[in-house]
Amino acid sequence: MDVELADLEAVVALAEALHFGRAADRLHVSQPALSKRIRKLEGRIGGPLLVRRYRDVRLTEAGRLLAERGRHLLRESEATVALSQRAARGEAGRLRIGFGIASILGFLPDVLLRFRRSHPGVQLHLRDMSTPEQIEALAAREVDIGFVRLPVADDRLVVRPVLDERLVLAIGSRSPWNARIGLRSVAAEPFIIIARARSASFYDHAISVCAATGFAPRIVQEANELFTVLSLVGAGLGVSLVPRSAALMHPPGVRFRELTLPQAAWDIAVAWHRDASTVPLVQRFVEMVRAARPPSVKRRLAAAPRTRSVGTR
Amino acid sequence: MDVELADLEAVVALAEALHFGRAADRLHVSQPALSKRIRKLEGRIGGPLLVRRYRDVRLTEAGRLLAERGRHLLRESEATVALSQRAARGEAGRLRIGFGIASILGFLPDVLLRFRRSHPGVQLHLRDMSTPEQIEALAAREVDIGFVRLPVADDRLVVRPVLDERLVLAIGSRSPWNARIGLRSVAAEPFIIIARARSASFYDHAISVCAATGFAPRIVQEANELFTVLSLVGAGLGVSLVPRSAALMHPPGVRFRELTLPQAAWDIAVAWHRDASTVPLVQRFVEMVRAARPPSVKRRLAAAPRTRSVGTR
DNA sequence: GAATCTGATAACTTCCGGTTATGGATGTCG
DNA sequence: CGACATCCATAACCGGAAGTTATCAGATTC
Numbered sequence: 311m312d313v314e315l316a317d318l319e320a321v322v323a324l325a326e327a328l329h330f331g332r333a334a335d336r337l338h339v340s341q342p343a344l345s346k347r348i349r350k351l352e353g354r355i356g357g358p359l360l361v362r363r364y365r366d367v368r369l370t371e372a373g374r375l376l377a378e379r380g381r382h383l384l385r386e387s388e389a390t391v392a393l394s395q396r397a398a399r400g401e402a403g404r405l406r407i408g409f410g411i412a413s414i415l416g417f418l419p420d421v422l423l424r425f426r427r428s429h430p431g432v433q434l435h436l437r438d439m440s441t442p443e444q445i446e447a448l449a450a451r452e453v454d455i456g457f458v459r460l461p462v463a464d465d466r467l468v469v470r471p472v473l474d475e476r477l478v479l480a481i482g483s484r485s486p487w488n489a490r491i492g493l494r495s496v497a498a499e500p501f502i503i504i505a506r507a508r509s510a511s512f513y514d515h516a517i518s519v520c521a522a523t524g525f526a527p528r529i530v531q532e533a534n535e536l537f538t539v540l541s542l543v544g545a546g547l548g549v550s551l552v553p554r555s556a557a558l559m560h561p562p563g564v565r566f567r568e569l570t571l572p573q574a575a576w577d578i579a580v581a582w583h584r585d586a587s588t589v590p591l592v593q594r595f596v597e598m599v600r601a602a603r604p605p606s607v608k609r610r611l612a613a614a615p616r617t618r619s620v621g622t623r
Numbered sequence: 624m625d626v627e628l629a630d631l632e633a634v635v636a637l638a639e640a641l642h643f644g645r646a647a648d649r650l651h652v653s654q655p656a657l658s659k660r661i662r663k664l665e666g667r668i669g670g671p672l673l674v675r676r677y678r679d680v681r682l683t684e685a686g687r688l689l690a691e692r693g694r695h696l697l698r699e700s701e702a703t704v705a706l707s708q709r710a711a712r713g714e715a716g717r718l719r720i721g722f723g724i725a726s727i728l729g730f731l732p733d734v735l736l737r738f739r740r741s742h743p744g745v746q747l748h749l750r751d752m753s754t755p756e757q758i759e760a761l762a763a764r765e766v767d768i769g770f771v772r773l774p775v776a777d778d779r780l781v782v783r784p785v786l787d788e789r790l791v792l793a794i795g796s797r798s799p800w801n802a803r804i805g806l807r808s809v810a811a812e813p814f815i816i817i818a819r820a821r822s823a824s825f826y827d828h829a830i831s832v833c834a835a836t837g838f839a840p841r842i843v844q845e846a847n848e849l850f851t852v853l854s855l856v857g858a859g860l861g862v863s864l865v866p867r868s869a870a871l872m873h874p875p876g877v878r879f880r881e882l883t884l885p886q887a888a889w890d891i892a893v894a895w896h897r898d899a900s901t902v903p904l905v906q907r908f909v910e911m912v913r914a915a916r917p918p919s920v921k922r923r924l925a926a927a928p929r930t931r932s933v934g935t936r
Numbered sequence: 937g938a939a940t941c942t943g944a945t946a947a948c949t950t951c952c953g954g955t956t957a958t959g960g961a962t963g964t965c966g
Numbered sequence: 967c968g969a970c971a972t973c974c975a976t977a978a979c980c981g982g983a984a985g986t987t988a989t990c991a992g993a994t995t996c
Binding site: 316339340342343346347350363364365 | 953954955956957961962963
């Protein structure tokens, strides 16, 4: 039907001026140009948009409706273009972020908060996914950024380590405690663990760390949230293996103990699609993640109040 | 900024095909034309809308947003044009109708119902106004159609009589009743009347009819609705003067009596602005009013069940 | 390296939408 | 009542935006 925004602008200007000469001025065209445009538009609409009489131009119903809704359409289209322009500058748009159980506890919330502040026009979509799921989703461009567990070998992706996460032992503070206590010494204790359905890779990793130490844990309880696991440990129901940054939650009645075992490593990296390296939003987000890379978690733990003294009783 | 609907169409087509050649086909233009259009548009947006690689065209965030909201805008604009076209054919739009207390009772509801059925796209705006208010509003084009009391002398308007309404006497059925009873014989009765605030012209008219008969009514009660007036009459609280078509409501316990007095006339006409004679909606509505002009109210009353026998006790 | 796919570029053309000049209908005013 | 003013329509003309066809160039496949 070939009605263009310029036509709507013409009708709107005319609806406001009700005068071809003045409306034409406002549109920065000559009066005959406006007349011709309107006449052509009237042909497409199939009837007059205005009745012209000497010193008395007024809208018909067709013209009134076109002007009324045209005004709205013009505003909308202008806003759309502006939005697209902001997106081109990396100030608007959508950023889909995958993350796993370990990254959520650490610095991610902080980074998200700061990114949202500095990019208020950007929608952040967060999806809780395992590392293999993230790799697939990144490759398929279903997410833009991932927080994956190393090692990752996929040459479609760019991967940059950001956090030296590890598994640590969590023990209730009523348990016997001394500097020498290790994973082997709690082999016989009841074991609490995150549910496998919640994070298969974490679950399997914890089991394999036990296996490397030479025992199979006696699992008495699974929980869907890390916070629940820690509460159960704090209540003295058993021991657990958790990501080191869980200590940042300062769960009452829980002590943490580093594992020397190399298998306890759980290094986190930020990853994105190779082709997305020039996408402004991805660049900006990754910059922010790497700039915000926290001081080593070990140091942060040392600076935190000692959890040991915060018993439940 | 000069982004046109054709540009949005191009982006939308490209977003769906993700292939310049096929998208160009869909738009019925050659591939270079589409490429040029997009390149130009990218200049206005200030960044790429698509990344082109061999056999792999995909949208950027700017492009995705433009296509997504563009789709919506295109639908809207198409609907707007369609609406305007229907308005040009008299199938859509707005019709503002003024009416007074007398016309609302008669055939107006019926006409409105039928008009709404035959013109489902037309919004009817009804405004309750006195005849002088209607004349002003019609002249100022604040309403499109009026139902006014004759005579009207205003050469800006076209006026066509549609209804020979009159005032009739309403008496409670318990009152003494015989064929000879007239307005003069109830001069001493308590008088109920529509509130002057509700319809000054009707009130004044009723008073002047009494004056012409040679008495001033002893008003004991005013009411804002005709229905209330009739209920009070039916309950035996007094007599009243009402428009003849009020009898069509068949209020219980009320009898009606024609007045021979010429001053009791209250002729209703449909009126519109002289310049609006060619407006499709006005034409159609007036046609329908005049075609639907009811058989004389007198005859309709005769056909109705006798109200006399429907007493309250 | 030949063939194919696909978007970009170049050269040319068409015609839409602009311009200026003027006409003609309808008021106003001396 | 005739001269003048207002204001939209029409006519004639013009330039450039956007289309066309032909061709190029990079990527990939075999």
